[in-house]
Amino acid sequence: ELKVEQNPLFLSMQEGKNYTIYCNYSTTSDRLYWYRQDPGKSLESLFVLLSNGAVKQEGRLMASLDTKARLSTLHITAAVHDLSATYFCAVDSRDDKIIFGKGTRLHILP
Amino acid sequence: KAGVTQTPRYLIKTRGQQVTLSCSPISGHRSVSWYQQTPGQGLQFLFEYFSETQRNKGNFPGRFSGRQFSNSRSEMNVSTLELGDSALYLCASSLEQRQGWYEQYFGPGTRLTVT
Numbered sequence: 182e183l184k185v186e187q188n189p190l191f192l193s194m195q196e197g198k199n200y201t202i203y204c205n206y207s208t209t210s211d212r213l214y215w216y217r218q219d220p221g222k223s224l225e226s227l228f229v230l231l232s233n234g235a236v237k238q239e240g241r242l243m244a245s246l247d248t249k250a251r252l253s254t255l256h257i258t259a260a261v262h263d264l265s266a267t268y269f270c271a272v273d274s275r276d277d278k279i280i281f282g283k284g285t286r287l288h289i290l291p
Numbered sequence: 292k293a294g295v296t297q298t299p300r301y302l303i304k305t306r307g308q309q310v311t312l313s314c315s316p317i318s319g320h321r322s323v324s325w326y327q328q329t330p331g332q333g334l335q336f337l338f339e340y341f342s343e344t345q346r347n348k349g350n351f352p353g354r355f356s357g358r359q360f361s362n363s364r365s366e367m368n369v370s371t372l373e374l375g376d377s378a379l380y381l382c383a384s385s386l387e388q389r390q391g392w393y394e395q396y397f398g399p400g401t402r403l404t405v406t
Contacts, residue, residue, distance in 0.1 A: 224397040277347055281334035
């Protein structure tokens, strides 16, 4: 059964700093998604990663996928307060179910 | 293009009652998935419908059921509600891609409280 682990689960960081959120998964998959959720809101799709070595960037966020290591990272560059949210990674299992990680609650301090 | 809509947005029910939630996908999307989000369990997959057929199902009891209509709108039903069913229920729609992957677009959710 596919398991998806994110770490850290909570992260408080200063504006202007860089940090990385990690997403590990337990079985083979080559489709990984990153989502953002603001408090009381729904999920917003950030990135879809489809192959080994895939890297995508949008503004201060960059996501990458290493299918051999079963690892995806979401890197935040020069964080700003507007990036405060909960970030989820989700992985397609072999039986086409999408399994979500527990989420990383990111709080960026001014 | 209008996004995914869910109704109602908030709902309060009593234990033992049943509830029906509705989801209208983005126009042209044929796949609808349902998720339950709770603080303890996080986001859990309930089921997915495609062209009126349930294509996949998560590990939830039979009290949770769903269906999809010919216009791709979907409903989920929970019978004999329990306190633990209190959650945010999210619906997501996607446009099936030929390559077999798809990006999901989530609705605002229905907040169900069971008392």
